[in-house]
Amino acid sequence: MKFVSALIATADAVNAELTREKERLKGALPNLPSSLSFTAEAKWLQALKSTTSASSIDKECSYTEELDRERIEKEALLAEKDISGRIQAIGKEKTALKGIEASMSTLQLGSNDAAALDLVSLNGKAANTRKASEEAASAIFGKAELEGVGTATWQQMWEHARAYSAAAAYPDSAFPNVSAESRCVLCHQDLDGAAKARLAGFEKFVTDGLETAAKKAEAALNERKRRIPALPSQADWLVHMSTLGFEKAEAESWLSALKARFERIATGTPLDGQYLFDWSKINEAVKTKSATLVSEEASLAALQKDEHRQAMHQRVLTLQAKQWLSQNKPSIVAEKNRLTALASLDKASRSAATNSLTTKKNELAKTELDAGYQARFVEELKLLGGHRIPVSPQSKSGGKGKITFGLNLVGCHGAHGPEYILSEGETRIAALAAFLADTTGSNQLAPFVFDDPISSLDQDFEEKVVERLVQLSHTRQVIIFTHRLSLVSLVDSVTDKLSKNPGMTPVKPTVTSLRRMDKTAGIVATQSARDAKPANAVKYLIDHTIKHLKKHQENAEVDSYEVLAKSACSDFRIIVEKTVEFILLADVVGRFRRAINTQGKLHKVAKVTSADCSLIDDLMTRYSVFEHAQSDELPSSALDLTVFEADVTTLQKWIAEFSSRQ
Numbered sequence: 239m240k241f242v243s244a245l246i247a248t249a250d251a252v253n254a255e256l257t258r259e260k261e262r263l264k265g266a267l268p269n270l271p272s273s274l275s276f277t278a279e280a281k282w283l284q285a286l287k288s289t290t291s292a293s294s295i296d297k298e299c300s301y302t303e304e305l306d307r308e309r310i311e312k313e314a315l316l317a318e319k320d321i322s323g324r325i326q327a328i329g330k331e332k333t334a335l336k337g338i339e340a341s342m343s344t345l346q347l348g349s350n351d352a353a354a355l356d357l358v359s360l361n362g363k364a365a366n367t368r369k370a371s372e373e374a375a376s377a378i379f380g381k382a383e384l385e386g387v388g389t390a391t392w393q394q395m396w397e398h399a400r401a402y403s404a405a406a407a408y409p410d411s412a413f414p415n416v417s418a419e420s421r422c423v424l425c426h427q428d429l430d431g432a433a434k435a436r437l438a439g440f441e442k443f444v445t446d447g448l449e450t451a452a453k454k455a456e457a458a459l460n461e462r463k464r465r466i467p468a469l470p471s472q473a474d475w476l477v478h479m480s481t482l483g484f485e486k487a488e489a490e491s492w493l494s495a496l497k498a499r500f501e502r503i504a505t506g507t508p509l510d511g512q513y514l515f516d517w518s519k520i521n522e523a524v525k526t527k528s529a530t531l532v533s534e535e536a537s538l539a540a541l542q543k544d545e546h547r548q549a550m551h552q553r554v555l556t557l558q559a560k561q562w563l564s565q566n567k568p569s570i571v572a573e574k575n576r577l578t579a580l581a582s583l584d585k586a587s588r589s590a591a592t593n594s595l596t597t598k599k600n601e602l603a604k605t606e607l608d609a610g611y612q613a614r615f616v617e618e619l620k621l622l623g624g625h626r627i628p629v630s631p632q633s634k635s636g637g638k639g640k641i642t643f644g645l646n647l648v649g650c651h652g653a654h655g656p657e658y659i660l661s662e663g664e665t666r667i668a669a670l671a672a673f674l675a676d677t678t679g680s681n682q683l684a685p686f687v688f689d690d691p692i693s694s695l696d697q698d699f700e701e702k703v704v705e706r707l708v709q710l711s712h713t714r715q716v717i718i719f720t721h722r723l724s725l726v727s728l729v730d731s732v733t734d735k736l737s738k739n740p741g742m743t744p745v746k747p748t749v750t751s752l753r754r755m756d757k758t759a760g761i762v763a764t765q766s767a768r769d770a771k772p773a774n775a776v777k778y779l780i781d782h783t784i785k786h787l788k789k790h791q792e793n794a795e796v797d798s799y800e801v802l803a804k805s806a807c808s809d810f811r812i813i814v815e816k817t818v819e820f821i822l823l824a825d826v827v828g829r830f831r832r833a834i835n836t837q838g839k840l841h842k843v844a845k846v847t848s849a850d851c852s853l854i855d856d857l858m859t860r861y862s863v864f865e866h867a868q869s870d871e872l873p874s875s876a877l878d879l880t881v882f883e884a885d886v887t888t889l890q891k892w893i894a895e896f897s898s899r900q
Contacts, residue, residue, distance in 0.1 A: 242599045245592075252590045256583050263580055267573040268566055270559070279559035286570065288578040295571060301564035309557035312550055321547070328535045331481075335531065338478045339524050341470065346517050348467035349496065354503045360462050361506025364455040371448040387440075396440065399423050414441055459506070466504055469496060482523040492520075600635065611643060614675035621709075623702030624667040629656055631672065643672065662694040670703065674710075685715040692725055697832075700725075704732045711745050727831045772817040773897075776890045779810060784883050791879060803877035810886060811861040818854060821893060822846060845899050853892060857885060 479489035824842035
């Protein structure tokens with residue numbers, strides 16, 4: 239399968255290189271002029287292929303002096319009147335003339351007498367209504383006691399007062415109520431004669447709507463002004479007039495008169511018989527020009543139907559196309575060679591197709607990978623103690639012989655997947671089985687690295703997992719990272735048990751301890767209190783650690799002393815624990831170990847006395863503060879080196895005495 243995969247990869251690489259080769263073969267053939275695109279020569283050029291013969295190219299690109307003379311003669315005849323070109327030009331002129339005619343029509347409608355009278359009327363109405371509003375406001379509000387009477391804010395307040403009077407204060411009286419017993423609806427004070435008159439005047443101003451009428455008239459005037467057409471710029475005007483056949487001076491004079499007329503109209507000022515403008519000349523010129531263009535276009539169209547002229551024109555196009563082919567023959571030959579090279583590359587690409595290889599690899603993957611992996615998964619699941627977990631691998635093709643696997647619940651009728659049904663421990667066992675089934679099937683002995691592989695597992699699963707990892711360690715390196723001393727103990731126990739099996743090569747695990755120093759983690763401990771035997775560990779404390787502590791103390795190196803002292807006390811507490819397991823209890827029982835080993839060891843426990851227990855208990859109690867977390871509220875005190883040295887020496891002497899005790 240690797241060989242087939244290599245063939246597929248090689249074929250894909252070849253195809254990729256062939257594709258790059260094709261991309262580098264850029265075409266450099268110039269484009270044929272669009273006017274010649276309907277000739278037979280253009281169709282021949284479009285059909286150019288890698289199989290086009292050299293004789294065909296020579297024939298189509300042949301252009302003799304005789305053909306060139308014929309082309310020149312016929313072009314000269316047709317040049318006397320370029321019917322097609324002139325018809326196109328007439329079309330453009332007619333379009334431009336329609337634009338001029340529309341512009342002139344808009345200007346005439348916007349500047350006629352009716353438009354002027356309309357603006358004069360609207361202007362007068364706006365002025366009169368504004369005057370009436372201002373006079374009414376002056377009469378009504380001129381003697382008001384406060385500023386702002388009559389403004390929009392005041393009018394809103396007035397309307398709210400009206401609503402209050404009609405709804406609550408005086409529902410049966412017209413607003414404002416100025417009867418004998420009435421009060422102001424705003425301040426609730428009695429109304430005297432002047433106040434009643436003022437309120438009545440306010441209401442008259444509001445209900446008469448003079449201000450509203452004034453604004454409405456002004457808005458109508460402004461709206462009408464916006465509909466006044468804008469005069470063209472002087473440059474555009476001169477172009478229009480020139481098109482109609484008028485001189486510049488006359489055109490400028492007309493534009494000046496139009497500006498004056500439009501200014502009067504825009505201000506709503508009566509024309510009074512002045513500022514007249516005669517559009518007759520311009521209108522007549524538009525009609526004349528339009529008729530001339532229509533007549534000319536009709537004449538040319540009739541002339542264009544001449545069969546002889548059409549045939550001559552077509553012959554000229556053919557000669558021009560032949561001339562172009564002749565001039566570009568080197569490019570045509572180069573394009574034919576490029577097409578030949580592309581055809582060769584396409585043929586090579588087809589020969590490097592991977593369809594049959596992929597089919598074969600898919601067959602192999604189905605028979606070898608699929609079935610083999612599933613068998614290995616079932617076997618690994620059994621070795622890990624998960625034979626009762628109702629899962630099986632489900633394969634999925636990824637193309638080109640690639641297969642991926644997912645877990646499928648066996649006997650499940652619901653829509654949920656394994657992640658909803660299995661416990662965390664069962665999921666971990668299934669995942670570990672899937673991993674091992676995949677990697678062990680590759681026949682590669684790469685190291686395995688695990689990070690706490692027994693997390694979330696019960697005791698039975700833990701033992702099965704460790705047994706499998708120890709089995710794997712016979713064929714490859716197995717590295718385990720863990721914070722669990724129980725896992726270390728379990729590995730030791732399993733390796734001891736399996737090494738006793740006949741024919742099994744013994745495997746001895748190597749333990750490396752990592753520690754933290756201040757803010758630095760991951761430091762490899764060169765001398766670990768957990769790894770060394772109690773007697774050797776105590777000797778190391780006396781010969782090295784206490785010696786360095788004394789040196790820090792003599793040099794007044796407080797920070798260094800405190801860091802090393804804390805580490806030394808923690809190590810000493812661990813040594814005391816190890817002393818309990820391996821000396822006091824002679825390794826009959828051990829923490830994190832399920833088995834009890836009494837063979838050849840139980841008689842050593844018989845020599846333990848109450849004094850021994852008291853000594854050990856006293857040391858463990860005193861130094862537990864350095865090994866176990868304590869409340870931040872407890873006072874911290876520096877280590878008394880004299881006491882520490884005495885305790886370490888005492889333990890050393892006790893170990894020696896207890897070990898030699900009968």
